[in-house]
Amino acid sequence: MSNSSLTYLHPEITGIVSAWLDHLAHERGAADRTVRAYGSDLRTFLAFLAEHRGGAPSAAELAGLPLVDFRAWLAALQHKGLARSSINRAAAAVRGFYRFTARTQGRSNTALLTLRTPRLKRRLPRPLPVEAARRLTEAAGGADWIGHRDAALLLLLYGAGLRIGEALGLDRGALADDPATTTSLVVTGKGGRQRMVPILPMVAQALAAYAGACPFALARDDALFRGARGKRLQQGVVQARVRDLRRALGLPETATPHALRHSFATHLLGDGADLRTIQELLGHASLSTTQGYTGVDADRLRALYARAHPRA
CATH class of the missing domain: 1.10.443.10 (Intergrase catalytic core)
Known part of the structure; x- marks a missing residue:
């Protein structure tokens, strides 16, 4: 993701994103690689919304985001040719961010609960001899x-x-x-x-x-x-x-x-x-x-x- 996408972040969202990533790293104990991937996924989501809706969404707008916008975002990821696993990881990042804002900001989004992501093909475990x-x-x-x-x-x-x-x-x-x-x-x-x-x-x-x-x-x-x-x-x-x-x-x-x-x-x-x-x-x-x-x-x-x- 290019640095230009950071301009799509609403000023009040920037601090919340930083707090969430800090929460992942220090309270949840997520690996650095995971924190970076989730941060990239979330910022890509917010950049899509800014283009899709004509402006960087505020915290209130994120809380009121309709299901159709979430679906449009998933469709955009599929159109880019992302693997199903990458799309599901991005969805997990967005859901995690919304759970964090619900707990810390009192802003939840019920539409996200009904969002369906692509089904992954079940892979058998690959044990060692x-x-x-x-x-x-x-x-x-x-x-x-x-x-x-x-x-x-x-x-x-x-x-x-x-x-x-x-x-x-x-x-x-x-x-x-x-x-x-x-x-x-x-x-x-x-x-x-x-x-x-x-x-x-x-x-x-x-x-x-x-x-x-x-x-x-x-x-x-x-x-x-x-x-x-x-x-x-x-x-x-x-x-x-x-x-x-x-x-x-x-x-x-x-x-x-x-x-x-x-x-x-x-x-x-x-x-x-x-x-x-x-x-x-x-x-x-x-x-x-x-x-x-x-x-x-x-x-x-x-x-x-x-x-x-x-x-x-």
């Missing part, structure tokens, strides 16, 4: 405390199936007083839903090694995983670390922190775990979400069927 997952988690380790931290974190993603946000949201109190004796964690997932996750001994040992090496005081109510300056570790740092590791190991670009969660579920399925158990471990609200993993291991399921079914 067992050997690749092992190499990635092992390569993360190091002699310093950051190496211990990265090893413990990636083992937690692969060994317990946590989302990266769930792992980074953990406080020290989630572990036992002696971290090496931790056998389970209470994890808060999407929608505030909590679940109990069993912890393997090797994961507990990695967590204990990190907790012992961490140079910062780890009180029960403090963040478990810390950045280099002692604050709660951010997702962008972890993603960059995994990106460097996969390049060094020659792994595909699909080797991401979230791929370790997929690998956890797929490898459990491959060893005979049932979908209901995997659903509970992953914290999926619906079994249909977990069923996506069956498509990943289709070859194994066909072989199992051929061996076990009496008519095969």
